[in-house]
Amino acid sequence: MSEEVTYELTTDEVRHIAALTRLGLSDDEVEMMRGQLSSILRVFESLQQVDTEGVEPTGHTTEVRTVLRDDSAAESLQREGILENAPDSEAGYVKVRPIFG
Secondary structure, three states, rough: OOOOOOOOHHHHHHEEEEEOOOOOOOHHHHHHOOOOOOHHHHHHHOOOOOOOOOOOOOOOOOOOOOOOOOOOOOOOOOHHHHHHOOEEEEEEEOOOOOOOO
């Protein structure tokens, strides 16, 4: 197993990341992000310690299945039935409130 290294971002590295992402950060925000980003990096470092020898790569940890029904052709709804259920209709169309005055 490799030697454990804990990596802490510097304020200059955080400022560089902020510049790349076009974020303007105050000194307090840089320090806060330095701690948060360093914490995230430590989580990824801990994953490097996991023995994955013999583990097959996968894109999903569970069986992939759809919960949607099959897409099949069906008879369209009839206009008369739709208009009967609409709160208001006019000239064969569903009438709605205008959104622009």
